[in-house]
Amino acid sequence: MAVEGIWEEKTMQLLKDKVRQEGIVLSEQVLKVDSFLNHQMDPVLMKEVGKEFIRRFEGENITRVLTIESSGIAPGIMTALELNVPLIFARKQKSLTLTEDILVEKVYSFTKQETNEITVAKKFMNPGDRVLIIDDFLANGEAAFGLARIVEQVGAEVVGIGIVIEKAFQPGGRLLKEAGYRVESLVRIGALSDGQVTFADEEGTN
């Protein structure tokens, strides 16, 4: 237990250091982390992230990891590797011809102000599956809710939702928890102001 505690602390600290050193605060809503998470990626950090998700969801008998293209794929595949279960990434499309072979949900993007359809081939999601949802960011929770609805469409179970960076000043995390989901965010940002990142667990300390 002591070792696990240290481990958790180390991964959190690595991520916080990266956010502080390389994150660019573009506005009070937008943090750019394209140097290590969603354009250029640090593979060793992604591996640690995968290990940390597995530690948090230990004993959950996860059968599949589900994420969404593109930035969820790297943390997702590292999590799936630790578990030795398949990773599925949902595809985003502006609109598509529906067929009976795919599961579809609509997801609104506040950033892009558009609704996308996210899809998963039906054959890769089964009623007995215990699914861990992984994504790089959590803001309003639209993507996570969409992925959860896809899992539930076939009667599979959402074991939990693992997020690398949660913008805790936006409502996604609260809404997901209110809906009954277990949400594990590795780093929670409390505020973006004056070009500075304040972490949720440090608010009021400076």
Place this chain on the structure above:
Amino acid sequence: MAVEGIWEEKTMQLLKDKVRQEGIVLSEQVLKVDSFLNHQMDPVLMKEVGKEFIRRFEGENITRVLTIESSGIAPGIMTALELNVPLIFARKQKSLTLTEDILVEKVYSFTKQETNEITVAKKFMNPGDRVLIIDDFLANGEAAFGLARIVEQVGAEVVGIGIVIEKAFQPGGRLLKEAGYRVESLVRIGALSDGQVTFADEEGTN
């Protein structure tokens, strides 16, 4: 050397078995491998793929791995992990506002019959970089050529191109080699006919 030979053989065989067992021949041009490579992904296989690319490009002092969203990310991050260098994934967009901060190339998709712009932030590609390009598929070579031009725009060097599955009956591999690139394809498909996959190294044997 003997051990490496066995290793290589094992990864190739794993991939060939997957292609044979799970690949769906949709036409003489199109092979669907969405159960392990580009929708659902097998993380253990992706890790083996990463190791095999590293073995083939050993001693090349690679400083960055470059791929393209979305299906290149999983084999790309596993390759980058083995090397402990960053992975960058180029983004695809139909059109965009150009800024001086990004490197852009046009890539034509024969499958979708449309031209996309692929982009990489300039700050992540430097003149001294030795870049390994990784992608899941090689057909006409448009994506690989586009990625190579992005690397060369800044005066960095393309060390080679690592491909999981090459459709060797399409001209991409030949064109890239004629242009002077080293191409390493883990599996080469010689033909897709009568719903059957024939591997390039087995042609004429049945």
